[in-house]
Amino acid sequence: MSLYVQKFGGTSVGSVERIHAVADLIERTAKEGHQLVVVLSAMSGETDRLMRMAREICSIPDERELDLLLSSGERVTISLMAMTLRARGIHARSFTGRQVGIVTNNSHTKARISRVAADRVKAALSDGAIPIVAGFQGINELSDVTTLGRGGSDLTAVALAAALKADRCVIYTDVDGVYTADPNVVPNARRLRTLSYEEMLELASLGAKVLQTRSVEFAAKHQVPIEVKSSFTEGQGTLVTREHADMEQVSVSGVAGDSNQAKVTVVGVPDSPGIAGELFGSVAAAGINVDMIIQNVSQETLTDISFTIPRAELPQTLDLVKKVASAINARDVAVKEDIAKVSLVGVGMRSHSGIASRMFQALSREGINIIMISTSEIKVSCVIEEKYLELALRTLHHEFELDKDSTTLK
Amino acid sequence: MSLYVQKFGGTSVGSVERIHAVADLIERTAKEGHQLVVVLSAMSGETDRLMRMAREICSIPDERELDLLLSSGERVTISLMAMTLRARGIHARSFTGRQVGIVTNNSHTKARISRVAADRVKAALSDGAIPIVAGFQGINELSDVTTLGRGGSDLTAVALAAALKADRCVIYTDVDGVYTADPNVVPNARRLRTLSYEEMLELASLGAKVLQTRSVEFAAKHQVPIEVKSSFTEGQGTLVTREHADMEQVSVSGVAGDSNQAKVTVVGVPDSPGIAGELFGSVAAAGINVDMIIQNVSQETLTDISFTIPRAELPQTLDLVKKVASAINARDVAVKEDIAKVSLVGVGMRSHSGIASRMFQALSREGINIIMISTSEIKVSCVIEEKYLELALRTLHHEFELDKDSTTLK
Numbered sequence: 001m002s003l004y005v006q007k008f009g010g011t012s013v014g015s016v017e018r019i020h021a022v023a024d025l026i027e028r029t030a031k032e033g034h035q036l037v038v039v040l041s042a043m044s045g046e047t048d049r050l051m052r053m054a055r056e057i058c059s060i061p062d063e064r065e066l067d068l069l070l071s072s073g074e075r076v077t078i079s080l081m082a083m084t085l086r087a088r089g090i091h092a093r094s095f096t097g098r099q100v101g102i103v104t105n106n107s108h109t110k111a112r113i114s115r116v117a118a119d120r121v122k123a124a125l126s127d128g129a130i131p132i133v134a135g136f137q138g139i140n141e142l143s144d145v146t147t148l149g150r151g152g153s154d155l156t157a158v159a160l161a162a163a164l165k166a167d168r169c170v171i172y173t174d175v176d177g178v179y180t181a182d183p184n185v186v187p188n189a190r191r192l193r194t195l196s197y198e199e200m201l202e203l204a205s206l207g208a209k210v211l212q213t214r215s216v217e218f219a220a221k222h223q224v225p226i227e228v229k230s231s232f233t234e235g236q237g238t239l240v241t242r243e244h245a246d247m248e249q250v251s252v253s254g255v256a257g258d259s260n261q262a263k264v265t266v267v268g269v270p271d272s273p274g275i276a277g278e279l280f281g282s283v284a285a286a287g288i289n290v291d292m293i294i295q296n297v298s299q300e301t302l303t304d305i306s307f308t309i310p311r312a313e314l315p316q317t318l319d320l321v322k323k324v325a326s327a328i329n330a331r332d333v334a335v336k337e338d339i340a341k342v343s344l345v346g347v348g349m350r351s352h353s354g355i356a357s358r359m360f361q362a363l364s365r366e367g368i369n370i371i372m373i374s375t376s377e378i379k380v381s382c383v384i385e386e387k388y389l390e391l392a393l394r395t396l397h398h399e400f401e402l403d404k405d406s407t408t409l410k
Numbered sequence: 411m412s413l414y415v416q417k418f419g420g421t422s423v424g425s426v427e428r429i430h431a432v433a434d435l436i437e438r439t440a441k442e443g444h445q446l447v448v449v450l451s452a453m454s455g456e457t458d459r460l461m462r463m464a465r466e467i468c469s470i471p472d473e474r475e476l477d478l479l480l481s482s483g484e485r486v487t488i489s490l491m492a493m494t495l496r497a498r499g500i501h502a503r504s505f506t507g508r509q510v511g512i513v514t515n516n517s518h519t520k521a522r523i524s525r526v527a528a529d530r531v532k533a534a535l536s537d538g539a540i541p542i543v544a545g546f547q548g549i550n551e552l553s554d555v556t557t558l559g560r561g562g563s564d565l566t567a568v569a570l571a572a573a574l575k576a577d578r579c580v581i582y583t584d585v586d587g588v589y590t591a592d593p594n595v596v597p598n599a600r601r602l603r604t605l606s607y608e609e610m611l612e613l614a615s616l617g618a619k620v621l622q623t624r625s626v627e628f629a630a631k632h633q634v635p636i637e638v639k640s641s642f643t644e645g646q647g648t649l650v651t652r653e654h655a656d657m658e659q660v661s662v663s664g665v666a667g668d669s670n671q672a673k674v675t676v677v678g679v680p681d682s683p684g685i686a687g688e689l690f691g692s693v694a695a696a697g698i699n700v701d702m703i704i705q706n707v708s709q710e711t712l713t714d715i716s717f718t719i720p721r722a723e724l725p726q727t728l729d730l731v732k733k734v735a736s737a738i739n740a741r742d743v744a745v746k747e748d749i750a751k752v753s754l755v756g757v758g759m760r761s762h763s764g765i766a767s768r769m770f771q772a773l774s775r776e777g778i779n780i781i782m783i784s785t786s787e788i789k790v791s792c793v794i795e796e797k798y799l800e801l802a803l804r805t806l807h808h809e810f811e812l813d814k815d816s817t818t819l820k
Contacts, residue, residue: 016466050486056426057490058497065496068504069489072482076460079479080467086475087468094478098508099553143509 002167003035003125007135007157010044011174012231013077022231023084025172026130030090035125037164038092039135039157040081042073063108067137067147070109071097074134074153082132092130095120097137097145102156104138104146111138111146113155113218116163125164133160151212158215162222169224171211172231177238178203178210180254180402185390188403192253193236196243199253200226202345202379206256216240243347251352252344252400257389259340261291262314263371264321265306268331275328276305282320288313291341292374292383302331308372308383311337339371340389343381344396356380362399368392412577413445413535417545417567420454421584422641423487432641433494435582436540440500445535447574448502449545449567450491452483473518477547477557481507484544484563492542502540505530507547507555512566514548514556521548521556523565523628526573535574543570561622568625572632579634581621582641587648588613588620590664590812595800598813602663603646606653609663610636612755612789616666626650653757661762662754662810667799669750671701672724673781674731675716678741685738686715692730698723701751702784702793712741718782718793721747749781750799753791754806766790772809778802 006029008022030036050069054061061069078094085092101117124131135153140146148155154171161169178200181189195203197220204213210228219226219240229237247253269275276295283290293307309317318333325333342363349355356373359380363370368391372383384392397403416439418432440446460479464471471479488504495502511527534541545563550556558565564581571579588610591599605613607630614623620638629636629650639647657663679685686705693700701718719727728743735743752773759765766783769790773780778801782793794802807813 016463019467053426053486053490054493057429057494060497061493062496065489065493065504068485068506069493072485075478075482075485076463079475080463083464083471083475083479084467086472087470094475096478096555145506 001033001035003037003164004029005037005039005157005161005164005166005169006172007039007153007169008041008172008231009153009174010041010046012172013040013081014044016080019077019080019084022172023081023088025231026085027088027090030130037121037125037131037133037160037166038081039133039153039160040074040077041135041153043077046073046076064144067108068145070147071134071137071145074136078132078134085130085132090130091128092132093124094132094134095124096134097156098139098143100131100133100160102138102159104140104148106140106142106146108146110149111140113138113148113159116159118160118163121160121164149212149214151215154212154215155218158219158222158224158226161224162218166224168227169219170227170229170237172229173210174230174232175210175228176230176233176235177228178240178254181393181397182257185257185393186255186397189397190403190405192238194239194241194247195253196247196347197240198243198378199345199347200240202343202376203254203256206258206341206343206345206381211240247347249348250346251348251355252346252402253348254345255393255396255400255402256343256345257340257393258343259386259389260311261308261339261341261383262311263306263308263336263339263383264314264317265304265334265336266321266325266330267304267334268302269305270329271301271303278328279305279321279324280307282324283309283317286316286320288317292372292381294372306372308339308341338386339383340386341381341383342389342392342396343379344400345379347378349378349380358399359396362395363392366391366395368395411443411445413447413574414439415447415449415567415571415574415576415579416582417449417563417579418451418582418641419563419584420451420456422582423450423491424454426490429487429490429494432582433491433498435641436495437498437500440540446540447531447535447543447570447576448491448540449543449563449570450484450487451545451563453487456483456486474554477518478555480557481544481547481555484546488542488544495540495542500540501538502542503534504542504544505534506544507566508549508553510541510543510570512548512569514550514558516550516552516556518556520559521550523548523558523569526569528570528573531570531574559622559624561625564622564625565628568629568632568634568636571634572628576634578637579629580637580639580647582639583620584640584642585620585638586640586643586645587638588650588664591803591807592667595667595803596665596807599807600813600815602648604649604651604657605663606657606757607650608653608788609755609757610650612753612786613664613666616668616751616753616755616791621650657757659758660756661758661765662756662812663758664755665803665806665810665812666753666755667750667803668753669796669799670721671718671749671751671793672721673716673718673746673749673793674724674727675714675744675746676731676735676740676742677714677744678712679715680739681711681713688738689715689731689734690717692734693719693727696726696730698727702782702791704782716782718749718751748796749793750796751791751793752799752802752806753789754810755789757788759788759790768809769806772805773802776801776805778805
């Protein structure tokens with residue numbers, strides 16, 4: 001008998017019909033003899049509806065109150081699901097974030113889990129019941145409601161799976177797994193059967209919005225195997241697990257694109273120590289994530305510093321950077337918005353050399369100019385002009401034969 | 411400096427505009443220098459919307475799950491209200507039923523309050539904050555969410571007022587007070603300036619749906635003055651308080667009608683001891699409230715027993731009564747559904763005699779036949795044919811000069 005944590009996202013429980021469909025799925029798993037804990041998100045659209053009301057009331061809602069507001073959506077889905085199962089004679093019981101004992105720090109709207117007691121969930125399991133748990137929410141030490149940020153229900157599921165030492169955490173969503181590329185852009189993208197935490201992390205942070213980044217980090221830390229699959233169709237999904245020998249057979253697991261990028265260049269910076277620290281210190285203090293950084297020596301004593309950030313944070317970044325630029329007597333601040341990032345990800349890169357140069361050549365053959373480059377052990381990223389993003393994704397998908405099943409590749 | 415508990419019902423907070431209007435009202439009271447605790451219901455229609463979803467899922471939803479579901483509505487209004495006030499620079503803070511420490515018994519969907527800790531509310535008040543409290547909800551000893559039944563937010567407000575020894579509990583609603591009769595039926599009905607708990611209880615149980623019965627009982631027990639007033643218009647409301655000398659100047663305070671009535675007659679019952687006990691015991695065990703009971707000796711050894719019940723409970727009552735009737739060899743069970751109850755209420759009846767006979771004569775003059783009569787110290791009720799209800803209300807309102815200000819009457 002295995003213990004599974006099953007998490008269902010907002011579209012999976014978006015209507016009474018969908019709740020019945022998910023109840024069917026839960027019933028089937030239970031009848032296979034497995035122990036089950038179910039984690040649910042709010043109905044799709046509900047969080048946005050509540051957020052809209054809050055914004056109608058004030059432009060910057062108080063975060064403690066916002067957390068209480070947003071946490072109401074999951075209470076609706078867990079109670080409806082528990083009712084549905086109980087009406088079918090299945091012993092199910094709802095538990096809120098507080099009742100599960102998900103204790104977080106005090107960072108409202110983006111709280112971090114500090115511990116998971118799970119006493120009532122364990123008691124319910126011993127009692128033969130299926131606990132139906134509200135995702136996305138916890139309480140802080142004051143017993144006020146906190147929320148875990150966008151996609152926080154994934155984190156609830158993984159944290160519970162870790163606390164319960166579950167055999168697997170299954171994330172049901174509206175896609176049937178993680179693909180070698182976005183199927184909307186690359187028609188012959190292929191579902192991956194297995195993927196390492198590191199690869200998933202790179203893909204998640206690159207905008208493959210299947211799993212929340214923090215939940216993958218948590219799963220990696222606690223070695224919780226995650227399976228991503230569809231609640232709408234039958235069949236296998238993608239298993240995200242620790243790296244193993246088979247994975248290294250493959251050089252590249254997937255290719256990802258991200259057009260939510262902007263590039264800022266501070267032109268003519270006096271080349272003296274401490275300047276970069278001042279510049280990026282003020283940007284980091286504002287909570288803005290700087291991605292790539294390049295420094296070019298353009299003249300003997302002057303340098304240009306370029307960096308990329310999420311495009312939405314451009315106005316705030318410019319405010320800060322212009323102040324620093326004027327303080328350090330930089331010549332100018334330039335902006336380029338129509339850029340995108342294309343990345344190759346794969347643990348196999350550790351053992352396969354030449355991936356980066358093969359990527360640059362493939363892009364070059366298509367006349368795609370590379371503006372910036374950054375690499376890590378299992379990733380190569382290039383910033384290119386945004387208009388070439390789809391072409392770049394298809395080119396690289398083809399170049400690295402990602403449409404072919406990974407196990408047949410060397 | 412007085413301490414007020416202000417409660418706002420669902421129509422009072424039914425939209426973002428209404429929330430702003432109520433925030434104005436709270437702000438004004440606070441600026442007058444009073445301490446304030448605010449209790450809110452869910453937005454009007456929200457509880458029905460959630461209930462509809464539950465019924466779509468199953469005909470008899472599990473009550474523990476239903477309570478969690480229904481309790482989500484108040485969390486939305488309290489967080490939105492606290493946000494609104496905070497955006498105006500007012501120090502407000504939301505508290506759920508649990509955070510307030512409203513502990514109830516385990517009767518889901520109709521829980522009774524066993525204690526009100528109110529520690530966090532007291533701390534917030536000392537801190538100069540306005541606590542915004544979720545009505546209708548508490549937790550049981552297991553820390554599961556319970557709800558207090560229809561109109562339960564009134565009870566939350568009164569119980570909090572008692573726990574905090576507040577100077578007054580103000581119930582804001584969509585009418586501006588308690589009237590001498592239903593203004594929709596009796597156009598010259600007049601708003602009462604003051605009313606005793608006992609009178610309010612009789613009127614509440616008679617269907618003047620201004621205040622929940624249990625909250626009036628609670629207020630009477632703890633001597634909490636309640637003021638009922640409108641959140642939509644300015645001006646005085648009705649003060650419900652303990653009986654005082656002035657009240658006795660008035661013989662009749664109000665007249666109420668209730669058409670939600672049905673009469674059941676068990677015909678030809680053997681007149682032996684224990685029969686009535688058996689009959690009403692089985693009805694009471696099913697939680698059905700029997701109102702009036704009449705027993706007529708029709709033959710030497712046989713009797714007829716008639717009683718009235720809420721019309722909605724007729725099918726269930728008939729099931730039970732037919733079983734008992736057959737067990738005790740009664741001749742028949744007869745039903746009359748087109749009846750209504752009209753009642754006069756007033757603490758002055760204790761000192762004024764002849765009210766009942768004057769009532770019977772007034773009804774008789776209009777050709778209204780009286781089917782059953784019941785009296786208490788401060789109430790006379792008559793069951794009549796339903797079609798005469800409006801006429802009876804207008805007749806009695808006129809007969810007892812209820813349109814004239816009570817303080818000028820003897």
